[in-house]
Structure formats: C-alpha cells, structure tokens
Amino acid sequence: MRPVPGEHTAPCLLDGYDPRMELSLGSRQVAGHTVVEVRGEVDVYTAATLRERLLAVIEGGATSVVVDLRRVDFLDSTGLGVLVGALKRLRLAGGQLALVCDSEKLLKVFRITALDRVFTLHDSVEAATAAAPAEG
Amino acid sequence: MPTVHLAFSPAPQYVRTARLVSVAVARRAGVADELLDWVRLAVGDACGRAVARHVRHGVNDLVRVIMSDDGPYEVRVIDACGTATAAEPAVEAEDPAVAEDADRMAETLLAGLVEDLQVSRGPDGTEVRMAWPVRRQLSDTTRTRHDGRT
Numbered sequence: 001m002r003p004v005p006g007e008h009t010a011p012c013l014l015d016g017y018d019p020r021m022e023l024s025l026g027s028r029q030v031a032g033h034t035v036v037e038v039r040g041e042v043d044v045y046t047a048a049t050l051r052e053r054l055l056a057v058i059e060g061g062a063t064s065v066v067v068d069l070r071r072v073d074f075l076d077s078t079g080l081g082v083l084v085g086a087l088k089r090l091r092l093a094g095g096q097l098a099l100v101c102d103s104e105k106l107l108k109v110f111r112i113t114a115l116d117r118v119f120t121l122h123d124s125v126e127a128a129t130a131a132a133p134a135e136g
Numbered sequence: 137m138p139t140v141h142l143a144f145s146p147a148p149q150y151v152r153t154a155r156l157v158s159v160a161v162a163r164r165a166g167v168a169d170e171l172l173d174w175v176r177l178a179v180g181d182a183c184g185r186a187v188a189r190h191v192r193h194g195v196n197d198l199v200r201v202i203m204s205d206d207g208p209y210e211v212r213v214i215d216a217c218g219t220a221t222a223a224e225p226a227v228e229a230e231d232p233a234v235a236e237d238a239d240r241m242a243e244t245l246l247a248g249l250v251e252d253l254q255v256s257r258g259p260d261g262t263e264v265r266m267a268w269p270v271r272r273q274l275s276d277t278t279r280t281r282h283d284g285r286t
Contacts, residue, residue: 041152044184074176076245112248113244
C-alpha cells in the first residue's frame with residue numbers, strides 16, 4: 001500500500017498514536033463518508049501534512065469529507081487556510097466538507113475568523129455523516 | 137526590564153519552540169491561566185506569519201521574539217522584511233493569492249485574539265507587539281525572597 005502523508009503506523013494509526021508526534025492523521029469510511037481524523041497540533045509546520053492528506057483523499061475520489069478535529073489541541077491560521085482550501089476544492093468538484101469540533105477553544109478560533117459561517121460544524125462524526133448525503 | 141529574547145531561523149519547525157517559550161514566560165509573568173491558550177495561538181500565528189514573510193522574500197535573517205515580563209506581559213515578534221525588503225521581488229514559491237489569503241487570515245486571527253495589538257512596519261522589518269494583563273508577579277515574589285525580605 002502506498003504510504004499516505006501523515007500516516008505513521010499500521011494497521012491502525014490511531015492505536016499507535018505517539019504524543020511526541022506533533023500531528024497524526026487517520027482516515028476511514030463511515031456510512032459512505034470519508035472521515036479524516038486529526039490529532040495533535042495543526043500549525044505552520046504540520047499544516048502541509050494535513051494539506052497533502054486532504055488532497056490525496058479528494059484526488060482519490062472522495063466527495064463527502066468529514067474532518068474530525070476533536071483531538072486537535074492547537075489550530076492556527078495556517079491550519080484554517082488548509083481547511084478552507086480543501087472546502088473550495090471539494091465544492092468545485094461538487095463535493096462537500098464538514099468539520100467535527102467540540103472544543104470551545106477551537107470553536108472560538110472559527111468564530112473570530114468568521115469561518116463558523118463558512119464551514120458546517122458538528123459536535124460528533126455521527127451528526128456530520130447524518131447531515132450530509134453519502135458519496136455515490 | 138526582565139526580558140527573554142529568542143531568535144530563530146525562519147523555518148516553520150521552530151515556531152512551536154517559540155510558542156512553548158512564550159507560554160512558559162507568560163505563566164511566570166502571571167498571565168491568567170485562561171489566557172495562556174490565546175498567548176500560545178497569537179504568538180504562534182505572529183511567528184508563523186514572520187517565517188512566511190522571510191521565506192517569501194528569500195530573507196535568511198533570524199526572526200526575533202522579545203518577551204518582557206515586567207508590567208503587562210509583552211511579546212514582540214520582529215521580522216527582517218522591512219519596506220526596503222518588500223520592494224525586492226518576492227521569491228514566489230506559492231500562489232501570491234494564497235499567500236495574501238494566509239496573511240489576511242493570520243491578521244484577522246491576531247486582531248480577534250489580542251486586545252492590545254500593534255503592528256508597525258519600518259524599513260528594517262515589521263514588528264507585531266502584543267500584550268496581556270498579568271494578575272501577579274512571580275518574579276517579584278522570587279526577588280523578595282532572595283533579598284531576605286518578607
């Protein structure tokens with residue numbers, strides 16, 4: 001299997017989560033949606049890894065992408081930019097992007113930048129996948 | 137004035153170090169715990185923005201961060217991309233529109249996070265000055281103890 005950006009362990013990345021790693025990514029299919037789970041810190045250094053992963057998922061044909069940010073403890077403007085880029089790309093392809101976020105700290109970042117009006121934010125993966133049509 | 141100076145090569149991997157140091161100094165300065173996340177985010181964004189500007193203009197000088205824990209906790213992030221440098225053609229490794237979007241996003245976030253914020257652009261570089269209130273001075277307490285006073 002071709003290595004995917006940000007994937008550090010196999011077969012289940014998240015079982016092997018190493019807190020010393022600044023960012024870990026995992027992806028799975030849930031009810032016809034591609035869920036990308038992000039753990040750690042998304043900043044000016046690690047954002048490129050997230051960008052590559054989202055690009056790989058989108059170029060792989062995913063049209064309904066859910067980015068699960070519940071295990072993210074730091075998200076800066078570079079990370080926000082990556083999410084905006086993925087949203088634009090998916091919309092151009094007729095797809096959709098939803099975010100899962102239950103931390104007041106992160107939600108404040110979305111509010112300050114007015115991106116809470118741009119993204120669809122949910123507090124659970126179940127809510128996100130129930131709200132959007134599945135990939136065809 | 138008690139200060140901590142930090143200077144780092146303009147590379148993204150050092151931004152995390154800068155924000156960890158800034159929070160450690162903020163804690164010592166007496167910044168309220170509930171503000172520390174915002175210090176971390178604001179300093180990280182200011183440093184990230186400085187690194188991006190250095191990279192865009194091909195400037196290899198160090199990014200400087202000056203933290204003062206005297207009175208309000210003040211952090212100054214200083215890049216070496218002044219008005220003179222900005223006149224030089226930028227090294228366009230990325231789409232200029234993307235770079236502008238990133239700059240705008242960083243500035244919006246900084247303005248929303250930091251009430252006491254000043255951005256000054258000079259011939260030698262740009263300085264982002266941020267300040268947060270403190271509620272106790274650990275350094276004063278330590279100093280008193282060393283002086284043998286109660």
